[in-house]
Amino acid sequence: MLWCSLCRKVANDVRVVHVPKCIERRKLWEQILNCSLSVNSTVCDSHFDASQWRSAPIKGQTYKRRRLKADAVPHGEPEPKFVKLGFANSSTQTEDKVINHAIRVENESLRKQNRRLQTEIHSLRQQLEDYKELETSLKTIFTETQINILKSGGKRTVFNATDMSAAICLYTAGPPAYYHLYRKGFPLPSRATLFRWLADVNISTGTLDVVIDLMENEEMPEVDKLCVLSFDEMKVAAAFEHDSSADVDYEPSTYVQLAIARGLNKSWEQPVFFDFSTLMDADTLHSIINKLHKRGYPVVAIVSDLGAGNQTLWTELGISERKNWFTHPADEDLKIFVFSDTPHLIKLVRDQYVESGLIINGKRLTKSTVQQTISHCAKPDVSMSFNITDNHLNIGPLAKQNIKLATQLFSNTTGSFIRRCNALGYNVQNASETADLFKIINDWFAVFNSKSSTSNSIEPTQPYGKQIEIQRGILAKMSEIMSSEILGVGAHRLPFQKGILVNNASLEGLYCYLSEKYEMQYIFTSRLSQDIVENFFIAMRPKGEQFEHPTPLQFKFMLRKYISGLTKLNKPIDK
Template sequence: MQSHVQSTPVRLLSHPETLAYSWSSTPAAPARAAPSEAPARAAPSEAPASVSTPARAAPSEAPASVSTCGTPSVAAECGDLNVATPIRPHRRVPRRGLGLSGTTSTTATAACRTTSATSNASGHTPSSRRPGYDRPPSVRTPLHCRLWKGDLTISQRRCASLKAEKRELTAELRRERRRHRAEERRWRAEEKRLRTQLSDAEDAVTQLKSALGGIFSDRQLTTLRTGRRVNWEQQDIVRALVIRCCSRKCYQLLKDKFQFPLPGLSTLRRWTRGFRTSPGILDMALQIMRSSADTMTSHERLLVMSFDEITIDPRVAYDSTDDAVYGPNDKMQVVMVRSLCSRWKQPVFFDYNKDVTKDLLHRIIAAVESAGYVVVAMVCDLGPANRKLLWSPKAADGLGIDPEDGFFAHPCDPSRKIFTFADVPHLLKLLRNHILRQGLQLPGGPVIDKKVFCNLLEKDNSEFRLCHFLKWKHITVRGQECQRVYLAAQLLSERVAKAVSHIFGDRYRKEAEFIALVDQAFDTFNSRHVSDGKLHRSAFGLAHTIEDQYSCLLKFTKVMRDARVVGSNSMLPFQKGFVMSSTALRGLYSAVQRHHGLSYLLTSRLNQDCVENFFSQLRGMGAANTNPTAVEAKNRLRLLLIGAAPTVAAATHDDPRESGASVLLEEKEPTYLSATTLDLDHEPPVEPEVPDADVTAVENLVTARQPCPGPAASAGAAPPPASLPSGATGVASLSRQALAYVAGYVAAKCATVDSTLGKITSDASEVPRDERYAWIDTLSRGGLTVPSARWLDEVEQLEVLFTTMHGGDVDRGPGVVRRLAEAAALKFPQLHPYVLRKYAMTRTQLRVREIRRLIGDRERLRKEQPTCSREAKRARLYVHPGD
């Protein structure tokens, strides 16, 4: 009877280091196998060398490896045994500790040696226990026990070593994890710190860019940051050209020594060659004007054309740009257009030693009109060539303009008119010169000459004067001073007229009226703001000013037409210029009002200020070289057109009023259209700091604080009070009146601190009839401050204190103003400290100015002394003895 066992994992041993498992569920093997079953073979390569393996099993014998029920068995060879031993049931060994595979492996048959089989022939039944525990001693083999125990020991040792290695690896893993976490924490802290530094650096860079944005461009900042070369933009090159125009040494110092990011000089030369400026009509300028015409309104395209010439160095010079030689030329003619209603100007023509003729003028006007603009007026001075152009009756030589008409027919459209103006500031200088040198015979009245102004200076000669600005240099002008327009405007001003009338009464009444009329007419021709403190200086054509301005022009035209310079029987060119300009202004206003809808005109745009300022910039670009050659003038003109020239006044003048350009330059000069179209920055000129601010404010208080009166106020202006003397006024009385004027100035400046010091004349019920207020009442049109009687008395006592401290000079010790203010505070403790300090500052500056005036007078007398001696000696030569 066959016994069966359950399937149990069996351990096969093929090598001491190799373990394999197989599943067996075989009963006891039968004696014989089925004939059809193939005998089992053992692989020749797997059999040990000492064991002989049969090639094939006998057919009658049952194969050792196959049971009758199909249960597999393992062929084993153990020592000398060559029997087929059935596989004993064995419990499965966990693979976790041994690291072996627990699946059934057919490769176990390749192992030739096995130790857990029992022979069926012995009659023993396989047991489920482990090998060697239930077998009889006869069945156990020493080889089997020795192999099993050795293998188990090796496995246990290996298992122990693997566990120890695992523990080491686990500990190492924990250490690495701890190190990783520490490194991660350190990395995150470092990342946070770096991010903070990066954010701070970005903020610093942003602040630095914003701070340097007004100094350097983006390309320059890139060069500073990277140190690499960049492609310069147009704005960068223009800014560099501004520095280069100041000085070549300055440019090289900034670029090489101070490492400023600036383009090279070759880059500047190469870039400026692209803007061609050859003598003649400037085609590049007209192209820019043509491209800008579409962006302008019809009013902005109304143009005034002006032309003048500048003296240049006559030396011959070579121009590498045009590959031509220029010279000898001593004059350069420039034609410029400016907008009548906007703030831009543009040179359109220049040439050397060339006068503007009728044909040339027509060609320039046609070229400008073809660019999309409308020329409505023309301005020039009254030089010999220009007089020939304007008034020559020959059609081939001149325009044949009648001064009483003031216009000529438009060359492009004969139905239109171009109104012609003479440069009024230039005419004012000529009028002043003729009055001081020959005298002017007024129509139906006396002759006005320099005696009027000399007598005024002799009378108004104290420290407190009615006309603070008037000096002997206004009368004894010579040389370059004759070109100073502001000297002529101050001499023939309304304030001088009122001072003459106030001091001399009826003696110089006609002369005072003429001076006042000249001042009003000049204000009418020089309006710069829509509304101004002086009525006639407002824009021409306003509803409340047009009547007075028209009547002033008509009256002035009549006087200029009838007056005669002493020694002349006909009108001189400057008189014709006044008549022509007055007629042209009235005609231009009517034309633009009717055809273009303009309601007023700013008449300061009808003179040559734009050309004169252009010449000032042209001279100032060369620093000390104010007399350029033909090539230098041409190159400077090119830089001005592209907007690369620094906006500086002439190098020889600190005060822009002394440049000869105009009486007062406009607050913001018109920019060149070519520079504006190229989107180039054109910085306005920096106004110089004016010294003696309080003294200047005292002088300008008349015009600065006058409100613009309406028609009723101007029509009902009160005459001088009846108490004013009709004859001459004493010097002491004039000094007290001027002191009252200074007291009113201090009261006006300190009105927010102490309002009891004075009142504005328009708010005061009436001006006191005290003689000290006479000058204020004469000057004021409602805006001056009348000092109170108490404050005026205190000022007179403060004057005594000032004279006690300084005498006829001024103390040279430190703290001049502070010591005077402290002394005044001890005498008048009820007055505010600011009031006392303001008075001390103003009074000290007046004394300093008086000292400068006295020094200047002595210097003038010293210079005139030799001339007087030579004239006296020459006169004595013609005196006969006994006569």
């Protein structure tokens, strides 16, 4: 095997030259080449130019191999060979070998560069995919304009109506939180921008035509425009006020009536009506429904509580335990199903239970069962942490509005503790019957409170229609209880009995109606409640205090902030 001591590689395709045996000349080669050479070292002939070779004498007609001159020394880099013709191996073969070697070296360099570039391209593609996933995630939080602001590092931009509408809603819900986010660098309009946007917006009591008209511009499938109309009252502070912007005097009012349309299949909501000291009657309701229908938003359900005014409305609409819907005022082929607010019904059942009890299958179930369970769980020898307290039973006027206390009382957990105390031998009156009642009430409330389409192991909490047989069974059990004489023989049915029976029939009727007419497979039943109106009222109250009420003019101005972003559609504005 031929080895070049200077190139440090095998030299099979070239000739080699042995280093001089003379120590002095060998040291000279070492100094010139800057390497260490032994007596057996060899150097490929490409390190010598043509002038360092001498010709051998001719004997006959045969050319012998070339020999180096006595004073020849190699070069550090291979040199192309240009030798005279007529000598052995002095043809262009040496030059071709040098060229081929250079090409191989260059090709290897290009291959390395190509591999490096491919690695960089793969890394850049991965970064691009990561950025696309990040942008997709950001779209669930920010608008397109806000994302562009983040990309540009916070440069000045133009906000559109969608951006301003979302910003105004956020500002109305909590100005301190809005300012905090703005100072932290969130891509939000400034306070001055918000106020300029709100400056020329004016609304008046009655149907909010400006909102309903602009809802028509929203591009959504028909099924996503199906809506539920929820309405309720909120107390306002009585005061004489003058609205200079509209040149209107407001006399003292005791409450404001508010109606909000919300999507049943898709999550959206908009206030569509408000007025002071006004009950919701059939004519007003039909007017709102007609205007929504004209803009392409069919109302398929209405929701209210069972206050005296709303019971009168039910009577006007012909709603009873036998008829749970009324004909759409704009189209006789369409139906509108009536619902009572489920949290309100649960609170009414709780009030009846703790005040005088319920008669189920001939037994009067009272709060004494829960009180006995509380007493037993408080004993030192009982290792049970019961979360129900006397506050769940001895409720005051303010606590009656707390739905959480009612649902905690009528829970499977409460029923399980009652059963366990009874199984341990403690004296718990009507333990099994009370636990069964609590379970059916808990399951019934779960059926009417589904919020997500994610499947889980708890069947009642899934959207109505995904576990239809189990859910229908729960409704049937609850209807059977509410149809019985739970207050005693000959007693009149209380409003919550009628409300629950109507709700059960309306839910089943609405499900069949939507599945047949719009091919909907399930219903998010939490949207058949007044929670959106209650949340709106909380936002409208000064500082968010539960029992602090705005004046009519304050309510109007806060409502204007909430909806005014819609009135500026397609109008850009600087940041």
